[in-house]
Amino acid sequence: MAKVIVVTSGKGGVGKTTSSAALGTGLALRGYKTVVIDFDVGLRNLDLIMGCERRVVYDFINVIRQESNLNQSLIKDKRVDNLYILAASQTKDKDTLDIEGVGRVINELSQTFDFIICDSPAGIEKGAFMAMYFADEAVIVTNPEVSSVRDSDRILGLLASKTARAVNNRDAVKEHLLMTRYDPSRVAKGEMLSVEDVTDILAIPLLGVIPESESVLSASNSGNPVILDTESKAGQAYDDAVGRLLGEDRMHRFLEIEKKGFFQKLGLFRS
Amino acid sequence: MRILDFFRNNRKTSASTAKDRLQIIVAQERMTRNGPDYLPMMKEELLLVVRKYIQVPDGAVTVKLDKDDDCEVLELNIMLPEQAEAE
Numbered sequence: 058m059a060k061v062i063v064v065t066s067g068k069g070g071v072g073k074t075t076s077s078a079a080l081g082t083g084l085a086l087r088g089y090k091t092v093v094i095d096f097d098v099g100l101r102n103l104d105l106i107m108g109c110e111r112r113v114v115y116d117f118i119n120v121i122r123q124e125s126n127l128n129q130s131l132i133k134d135k136r137v138d139n140l141y142i143l144a145a146s147q148t149k150d151k152d153t154l155d156i157e158g159v160g161r162v163i164n165e166l167s168q169t170f171d172f173i174i175c176d177s178p179a180g181i182e183k184g185a186f187m188a189m190y191f192a193d194e195a196v197i198v199t200n201p202e203v204s205s206v207r208d209s210d211r212i213l214g215l216l217a218s219k220t221a222r223a224v225n226n227r228d229a230v231k232e233h234l235l236m237t238r239y240d241p242s243r244v245a246k247g248e249m250l251s252v253e254d255v256t257d258i259l260a261i262p263l264l265g266v267i268p269e270s271e272s273v274l275s276a277s278n279s280g281n282p283v284i285l286d287t288e289s290k291a292g293q294a295y296d297d298a299v300g301r302l303l304g305e306d307r308m309h310r311f312l313e314i315e316k317k318g319f320f321q322k323l324g325l326f327r328s
Numbered sequence: 329m330r331i332l333d334f335f336r337n338n339r340k341t342s343a344s345t346a347k348d349r350l351q352i353i354v355a356q357e358r359m360t361r362n363g364p365d366y367l368p369m370m371k372e373e374l375l376l377v378v379r380k381y382i383q384v385p386d387g388a389v390t391v392k393l394d395k396d397d398d399c400e401v402l403e404l405n406i407m408l409p410e411q412a413e414a415e
Contacts (some may be wrong), residue, residue: 203346210354214361247341254347258354 108280
């Protein structure tokens with residue numbers, strides 16, 4: 058039986074797709090057979106972030122409507138063994154998603170995969186609801202910024218009431234906070250919410266903190282999940298997060314500003 | 329760095345303002361989260377009715393819905409200002 062993990066946030070542009078691609082790739086690198094599903098029907102982007110946009114023939118909606126089978130629709134990653142992508146449809150609308158259809162596909166994938174990563178669209182409408190409905194665990198992607206934190210809290214409410222686990226009175230969906238675009242230097246100046254501020258408010262366990270990093274944009278430019286850039290801090294931070302997702306105990310890195318010279322430190326007094 | 333933080337904390341930073349605002353709004357939204365959609369509107373109308381007789385501030389009326397197994401309790405709390413009692 059596969060573990061179903063939804064990557065969600067409520068707010069758009071916080072890094073759901075980047076995180077889905079990175080976490081999925083990280084799990085596959087460790088030998089787990091993993092599929093990443095794009096639930097953003099009508100605005101598909103996972104294929105672009107993962108660099109397989111020209112290989113999409115059949116998509117998730119085709120499988121749901123039984124116009125194609127899973128073997129035809131799953132795109133096998135060319136870099137990492139065990140990694141597969143199920144693209145969203147670009148032409149249909151999100152109302153095509155329904156619990157029966159999505160459930161059937163997830164159930165079929167569960168037979169052969171270890172992890173199913175559901176990349177949720179922004180918002181709290183049907184696509185987001187479908188992405189979270191079958192989840193065993195949830196990664197809530199949050200920027201250290203007021204609107205993102207508020208939306209994350211809203212999503213936590215939905216996870217606790219609208220998922221299959223909630224509806225059927227099973228154990229609650231396991232929640233993980235993934236902070237992205239974190240800038241320790243701005244936190245030190247009091248210009249940005251800190252990890253502690255956000256964990257105080259949301260009160261869920263911290264999976265990882267991804268520092269603001271130029272490598273995230275260059276990774277998406279080239280269609281390589283940033284976790285493959287093992288030199289970059291963002292890539293390393295995602296690798297730590299994957300470790301924690303699998304139950305490893307890893308220190309949180311990149312939370313402090315890089316060591317600066319003595320005079321630069323003095324400069325902080327004036328800020 | 330902690331020592332530097334200590335000196336700087338004398339002034340309120342925008343991050344701490346953000347945290348305060350978030351804590352208030354999130355607490356408020358959690359209270360109404362699983363209640364029916366009519367609750368906020370009902371609260372507004374109750375506030376108007378109360379104000380026909382007593383001048384109370386905006387936050388004076390709180391409405392809470394509690395669920396026990398098969399029984400729902402609607403708890404209505406109206407805080408009266410001290411002067412009103414004296415009149």
